[in-house]
Amino acid sequence: MILTEKRMSKSELQKILKSFFPNLEEASLDAFMKHASYLKSTKGTKLISEGKRHRYFYLILKGGVKSYYSKESREVCMWFAFKNEVVGTITTYEGLPSKETIELLEDSELIKFNIEKIKELTLTDLSISHLMNGIIIEHTLYLEERLYQLQFMTSKKRYKVLYESTPEIFQEVSLTDIASYLGVTRETLSRIRSK
Amino acid sequence: MILTEKRMSKSELQKILKSFFPNLEEASLDAFMKHASYLKSTKGTKLISEGKRHRYFYLILKGGVKSYYSKESREVCMWFAFKNEVVGTITTYEGLPSKETIELLEDSELIKFNIEKIKELTLTDLSISHLMNGIIIEHTLYLEERLYQLQFMTSKKRYKVLYESTPEIFQEVSLTDIASYLGVTRETLSRIRSK
DNA sequence: GAATTCATTTGACATTTATCACAAAGCCAT
DNA sequence: ATGGCTTTGTGATAAATGTCAAATGAATTC
Numbered sequence: 001m002i003l004t005e006k007r008m009s010k011s012e013l014q015k016i017l018k019s020f021f022p023n024l025e026e027a028s029l030d031a032f033m034k035h036a037s038y039l040k041s042t043k044g045t046k047l048i049s050e051g052k053r054h055r056y057f058y059l060i061l062k063g064g065v066k067s068y069y070s071k072e073s074r075e076v077c078m079w080f081a082f083k084n085e086v087v088g089t090i091t092t093y094e095g096l097p098s099k100e101t102i103e104l105l106e107d108s109e110l111i112k113f114n115i116e117k118i119k120e121l122t123l124t125d126l127s128i129s130h131l132m133n134g135i136i137i138e139h140t141l142y143l144e145e146r147l148y149q150l151q152f153m154t155s156k157k158r159y160k161v162l163y164e165s166t167p168e169i170f171q172e173v174s175l176t177d178i179a180s181y182l183g184v185t186r187e188t189l190s191r192i193r194s195k
Numbered sequence: 196m197i198l199t200e201k202r203m204s205k206s207e208l209q210k211i212l213k214s215f216f217p218n219l220e221e222a223s224l225d226a227f228m229k230h231a232s233y234l235k236s237t238k239g240t241k242l243i244s245e246g247k248r249h250r251y252f253y254l255i256l257k258g259g260v261k262s263y264y265s266k267e268s269r270e271v272c273m274w275f276a277f278k279n280e281v282v283g284t285i286t287t288y289e290g291l292p293s294k295e296t297i298e299l300l301e302d303s304e305l306i307k308f309n310i311e312k313i314k315e316l317t318l319t320d321l322s323i324s325h326l327m328n329g330i331i332i333e334h335t336l337y338l339e340e341r342l343y344q345l346q347f348m349t350s351k352k353r354y355k356v357l358y359e360s361t362p363e364i365f366q367e368v369s370l371t372d373i374a375s376y377l378g379v380t381r382e383t384l385s386r387i388r389s390k
Numbered sequence: 391g392a393a394t395t396c397a398t399t400t401g402a403c404a405t406t407t408a409t410c411a412c413a414a415a416g417c418c419a420t
Numbered sequence: 421a422t423g424g425c426t427t428t429g430t431g432a433t434a435a436a437t438g439t440c441a442a443a444t445g446a447a448t449t450c
Contacts, residue, residue, distance in 0.1 A: 069343055076346045090335050099339070122325070129324050130317070136331055140285050143338040144294070148264055150345050151271045151378055175398065183346055188437055190399050370428065383407060385429050
């Protein structure tokens with residue numbers, strides 16, 4: 001449920017965007033800003049729903065989200081994101097119906113930006129083109145690492161890596177979601193943890 | 196083993212690049228061409244080796260390659276590519292040591308291009324920037340599909356999907372490699388196939 | 391604070407898959 | 421063709437994980 005979608009003061013928005021995208025040129029930032037706005041929303045809100053076309057990407061100012069695929073009432077989490085991260089789906093970027101759902105894990109504050117418009121800007125604006133490139137590449141490196149872990153590591157090892165790299169995640173995300181993310185059932189995760 | 200690395204006639208090279216990159220503008224194509232050359236090489240040659248920095252991406256004119264991670268003498272294939280595909284690793288694109296190895300599955304003919312130089316061109320050339328963007332996005336969509344399959348499908352189903360979508364692959368790639376790609380042992384793949 | 395709901399843990403059992411050992415088949419070079 | 425090499429297939433067993441059912445625990449509502 002969306003609580004507020006307000007027009008933020010120009011300077012405030014600018015400041016936020018600068019902190020997310022420090023390499024973006026001034027003129028590009030102004031152009032970008034025209035398609036961005038502040039949003040506050042409650043836990044459980046779906047920013048992007050599986051099977052639908054969407055127009056927006058988001059910056060997380062406060063709170064967190066999970067991305068998941070669902071099938072026959074089973075949900076498998078693909079990633080989680082928190083404060084200071086950019087979120088969206090590559091299918092949305094491509095103008096396709098999203099395969100994933102992105103849902104708020106808690107009440108959150110966000111900047112949403114119209115990715116359709118931003119993508120149009122990439123046609124003429126090199127700075128924005130590189131920005132988007134960078135975001136996609138970062139995501140790609142992440143996917144490769146995940147694929148590597150799923151194919152090379154045992155579930156115990158994957159749990160260990162997650163626990164050691166981002167222990168905070170266990171405060172924010174349910175064990176059910178973490179289990180699906182690690183590619184095991186809740187029960188198995190529970191047994192792994194009891195050691 | 197590299198058999199030939201010759202300077203191909205300009206018009207021939209141009210024709211090939213055009214067929215791979217039909218949307219590339221004429222001037223951009225000329226710039227691109229300066230960093231591309233023809234290469235013929237034998238089965239088993241490693242275009243990119245795990246742990247090393249590399250400068251090149253490749254277009255496959257004839258033949259095929261496999262990409263794999265290796266660890267403790269175990270190899271896990273991540274993807275295969277054949278005629279008319281562009282190959283490289285995202286880590287190479289980022290100037291990092293590659294995590295994967297790319298190896299020729301058979302004697303192949305290739306165009307290699309200096310991705311460092313091409314990446315420099317993206318700083319000033321929008322057309323090339325979009326070209327590289329597109330290549331990366333395509334790869335990203337592929338990775339997401341693969342991750343989805345690994346997390347949602349049984350090994351039988353993954354085999355079925357592979358067999359039905361690209362049956363040719365069984366002519367080109369050993370069952371050992373396909374098994375690792377599907378995330379099972381050779382023995383398990385053999386048992387799946389005997390049904 | 392009792393009742394309800396949801397998340398997590400535990401146990402018993404079934405299923406899948408890995409592992410190890412070896413046999414069979416295909417391929418290559420002499 | 422013969423002997424060596426690699427790839428693939430099969431069998432027996434063990435290990436890991438899923439499934440189902442129930443118990444416990446934690447959080448939320450009335």
